[in-house]
Amino acid sequence: MTMQHGLIVEDGVARNYDPPGRTLTGIWDINPSQQFVGTYIVGGVRHGFLQLPLSSDGYAPAPINIDFPDATATIAYGINLGGVIVGQYVLSGRVHGFAAVPQTSH
Numbered sequence: 001m002t003m004q005h006g007l008i009v010e011d012g013v014a015r016n017y018d019p020p021g022r023t024l025t026g027i028w029d030i031n032p033s034q035q036f037v038g039t040y041i042v043g044g045v046r047h048g049f050l051q052l053p054l055s056s057d058g059y060a061p062a063p064i065n066i067d068f069p070d071a072t073a074t075i076a077y078g079i080n081l082g083g084v085i086v087g088q089y090v091l092s093g094r095v096h097g098f099a100a101v102p103q104t105s106h
Contacts, residue, residue, distance in 0.1 A: 006038060019049060019063050029078040037066075037076035037085055048076035048087050068098065076100075 006017035006025035018025045022040040030036040034053035039046055048066030055061070067074050068089035076087040083102040088095055 006040075008036075017051075028076065031079045031081050031083070033081065033083070035079055035083065037079045037087070039075040046073035046075065048074040048085075048089075050076065050079070050085060066100065068096075 004024040004026070006027040008015055008017045008027070017027060019040050019042075021042050024041040025038065026040070027036055027038040029038075036051050037049065038051075039048055041047070049063040050066060051063045052061050066076050066085065066087070068091065071089040071091045074087065074089040076085050078086045085100040086098065087100075088097050090096075
């Protein structure tokens with residue numbers, strides 16, 4: 001099977017971006033806070049993901065899965081400055097859209 005990698009360019013240097021165990025990775029959008037979203041496939045199942053930026057010590061946190069319950073596929077297509085993620089999922093053979101709004105603490 002052909003592998004498809006996500007691509008990140010940092011300080012003019014391109015590198016592959018791939019969550020562990022995937023066979024396909026697609027990065028769809030990035031916001032000014034350097035959070036990015038996309039999709040990857042593991043074991044034949046398509047997942048959406050959110051990747052938070054590197055920490056000040058250069059540590060890259062693990063991607064956060066975005067999976068709609070019982071969906072057969074989830075894709076995150078966009079993220080805005082406020083961290084709202086939009087995408088689609090497939091449930092019972094039908095495609096649905098979603099907007100995921102981050103929780104705020106008061």
